[in-house]
Amino acid sequence: MTVVGLGLCILFLLLSDAAATRQVKGELRRNLFANGIGLTPPMGWNSWNHFQCNIEEKLIRETADAMVSTGLAAVGYQYINLDDCWAELNRDSKGNLVPKSSTFPSGIKALADYVHSKGLKLGIYSDAGTQTCSKTMPGSLGHEEQDAKTFASWGIDYLKYDNCYNTGTSPKERYPVMSKALLNSGRLIYFSLCEWGQEDPATWAPKIGNSWRTTGDIVDNWESMTSRADENDKWASYAAPGGWNDPDMLEVGNGGMTIEEYRAHFSIWALSKAPLLIGCDIRAMDNITFSLLTNTDVIAVNQDKLGVQGKKVKKDGDLEVWAGPLSNNRKAVVLWNRSPSTATLTAYWSDIGLNPTNVVNAHDLWTHWTQSAVKEKLSAKIESHACKMYVLTLQ
Ligand code: GAL
Numbered sequence: 239m240t241v242v243g244l245g246l247c248i249l250f251l252l253l254s255d256a257a258a259t260r261q262v263k264g265e266l267r268r269n270l271f272a273n274g275i276g277l278t279p280p281m282g283w284n285s286w287n288h289f290q291c292n293i294e295e296k297l298i299r300e301t302a303d304a305m306v307s308t309g310l311a312a313v314g315y316q317y318i319n320l321d322d323c324w325a326e327l328n329r330d331s332k333g334n335l336v337p338k339s340s341t342f343p344s345g346i347k348a349l350a351d352y353v354h355s356k357g358l359k360l361g362i363y364s365d366a367g368t369q370t371c372s373k374t375m376p377g378s379l380g381h382e383e384q385d386a387k388t389f390a391s392w393g394i395d396y397l398k399y400d401n402c403y404n405t406g407t408s409p410k411e412r413y414p415v416m417s418k419a420l421l422n423s424g425r426l427i428y429f430s431l432c433e434w435g436q437e438d439p440a441t442w443a444p445k446i447g448n449s450w451r452t453t454g455d456i457v458d459n460w461e462s463m464t465s466r467a468d469e470n471d472k473w474a475s476y477a478a479p480g481g482w483n484d485p486d487m488l489e490v491g492n493g494g495m496t497i498e499e500y501r502a503h504f505s506i507w508a509l510s511k512a513p514l515l516i517g518c519d520i521r522a523m524d525n526i527t528f529s530l531l532t533n534t535d536v537i538a539v540n541q542d543k544l545g546v547q548g549k550k551v552k553k554d555g556d557l558e559v560w561a562g563p564l565s566n567n568r569k570a571v572v573l574w575n576r577s578p579s580t581a582t583l584t585a586y587w588s589d590i591g592l593n594p595t596n597v598v599n600a601h602d603l604w605t606h607w608t609q610s611a612v613k614e615k616l617s618a619k620i621e622s623h624a625c626k627m628y629v630l631t632l633q
Pocket of ligand 1 (some may be wrong): 286402432
């Protein structure tokens, strides 16, 4: 073969590989992370948003108990994830991470056994740097193999891997080391990258992890929640079964937003195929929080097997239409009034990828009422900061 022929051949292979990688419409992409898990976004709970560093084993056990007794587990929430502050500041003489004896006296293995006995999974947290963000425990940089083996030996199912106190090298160099270590650990561990979207992780993390934060930390208010949703939206085309964009954990139930704002937060996270990680105290949540978090129609959109991230498809000032395809030719649609007053929002079929002649049944996922034989457009009068969410099925 001539040099030109060889060059053309290589170019062809590169282009076809790029095309395969972009072919995300619900089929497993090539180049996805090799652990084969996370085929739908993870659902569970994480300690950080509500408790920050105030965690101890009794709280985690009680949270696992509440996950089951409230019915959250029955609708799909399964991970109980420890965030920062679970370990001693120093490693032991062999370089192992040590659970903090004042707060986790029984150790993490015993905690994992307890969580598993409830039919749930246990997640843990570390950092691709010398210390975690709280500065109260060591990071895993330079200890990746050892720490991954420790996590596997304890029965850990999920690792959130943060980015504080790194040595200034790119996350593209540091995160693959832990990814490989987890694959070699002998246990299937979901890998959640948390480099805050700094180096556009959607473009490189699908090969090494199951989800990647696209944003800085969420705060329990409208401004923070909406800006996280928008930043995450930019990366929609990179999400697929096995690898998800992560706009940070849920604040639903923490008290800083209105019910309608929390309903929109949950609806948009579900449509965006975001990890649904509850961030409130589920031992003491009120009925409204519970009913938002357990809307099985909304959860079904998030967990739909097609795995295509819905996105913002129309914006008229603060009046927005978000939509995405679901399995069996259905569409999920959110009409979201981000303006300060009540308004009428409309999604035309052309906005949401339907043919102008299509006739649909529109199921309202929050009122549970179905409008039949809808043509051309879907309209609704919606309060300030509230949303409506539908699944459209072709007639
Ligand atoms: C941040 C991270 C948060 C939380 C916190 C713990 O970097 O984004 O989600 O994990 O560290 O210190």
